[in-house]
Amino acid sequence: VLLLPGKRHLDRDLRIGIAYLSGAVAGSLVTALAVWACSGVFAPLPGWLRAGLIAAAAALAWMIKQGPLRRRFTLPENRRQIPAEVLGGSLVRGAMQFGFEMGTGLRTYVPSPAPYVLAAVVMLGDLPLAEVLLIAMGFGTGRAIPLMLQLSAGERSRFTDEFLRGSAEFGPSISSALVLGGALLLV
Amino acid sequence: LLMLGVAYDAKAAIAVVIGAVAALSLSGSI
Numbered sequence: 001v002l003l004l005p006g007k008r009h010l011d012r013d014l015r016i017g018i019a020y021l022s023g024a025v026a027g028s029l030v031t032a033l034a035v036w037a038c039s040g041v042f043a044p045l046p047g048w049l050r051a052g053l054i055a056a057a058a059a060l061a062w063m064i065k066q067g068p069l070r071r072r073f074t075l076p077e078n079r080r081q082i083p084a085e086v087l088g089g090s091l092v093r094g095a096m097q098f099g100f101e102m103g104t105g106l107r108t109y110v111p112s113p114a115p116y117v118l119a120a121v122v123m124l125g126d127l128p129l130a131e132v133l134l135i136a137m138g139f140g141t142g143r144a145i146p147l148m149l150q151l152s153a154g155e156r157s158r159f160t161d162e163f164l165r166g167s168a169e170f171g172p173s174i175s176s177a178l179v180l181g182g183a184l185l186l187v
Numbered sequence: 188l189l190m191l192g193v194a195y196d197a198k199a200a201i202a203v204v205i206g207a208v209a210a211l212s213l214s215g216s217i
Contacts, residue, residue, distance in 0.1 A: 028206070105213075112212035118205060131202040138206025145207070146214045175212035182205035186198055 012091075017144070017151050019092045020099035025140030027103025032136035035122045036129070043126045050124045051187045057120035058180040061113035066173055077110040103140045112172035114179045115139075121183035131186060 042050060063069040101107035105115050118139065122132055 028210075110213065112209070114209035114212040118209040121205070127202075131198060134199050134202040135206040138203035139210045140206075141203075142207035142210025143213070145211060172212055175208050178208050179205045182201045182208075185201055186205075 013151050015092050016095045017148050019096040020147050021141065021144040023096035023099025023101075024103035024143040025137055027100040028105065028136040028140035028143065029103075029133065031104045031106060032122055032132050032139070035119055036127070036132045039123050039126065042124050045124075045126075047126075047187055050126060051184055053124050054117075054120050054183055054187060055180065057124070058113070058117040058176060058183075061116035061120070062173065062176050065111075065113040065116075066176075075110070075113075075116055078107050079109060081108055099140075099144060102143045105139070112175060114172065114175040117176050117179045117183065121179070121186065125183065125187045127186060 042053070045053075060069075061075060064073045064075050110116070118135065121127070122135060127135075
């Protein structure tokens with residue numbers, strides 16, 4: 001939607017990409033800092049217990065999103081698409097706002113357990129602020145990567161199809177395991 | 188970001204990577 005099909009306009013596309021990336025990083029910083037601000041409650045717990053709680057939270061998130069509890073319980077998420085009005089007016093400004101909302105992780109569907117695992121890490125990990133900021137920047141950048149790769153792709157619709165194809169079944173589980181593994185190294 | 192993280196220390200690199208992995212899982216890219 002952000003990148004118009006057909007002929008590429010390098011300058012405009014670049015501005016849209018930078019605006020989207022900035023918005024996504026800003027949005028993820030807001031969410032990460034909000035979660036981190038509440039994390040002091042768990043700081044007195046010993047490291048082994050915090051690691052255990054993160055693993056338990058990850059297992060629970062996986063079971064509810066991908067596993068046997070899928071139809072019984074739900075995790076908090078905004079079950080709607082980001083409204084198209086966000087993109088009204090200036091395309092660059094709309095891209096920034098759209099990126100911000102995507103970056104927060106709070107304004108649309110969350111189809112994978114991995115962000116919940118990430119939130120558990122920030123909440124329970126007793127991480128230094130620098131690591132929380134890097135997690136947030138990684139998340140924001142990750143949110144913007146599909147659009148940024150699309151900027152450099154020759155044929156956009158074909159590229160998008162290939163990028164999004166074939167990972168729906170195992171992708172969320174693998175990514176959650178990767179996030180959990182990395183998280184346990186941080187705690 | 189990743190290079191910045193690696194330059195800082197290994198834990199910082201891990202922090203960047205797990206953030207990016209979680210985000211990419213939302214777009215169906217992983």
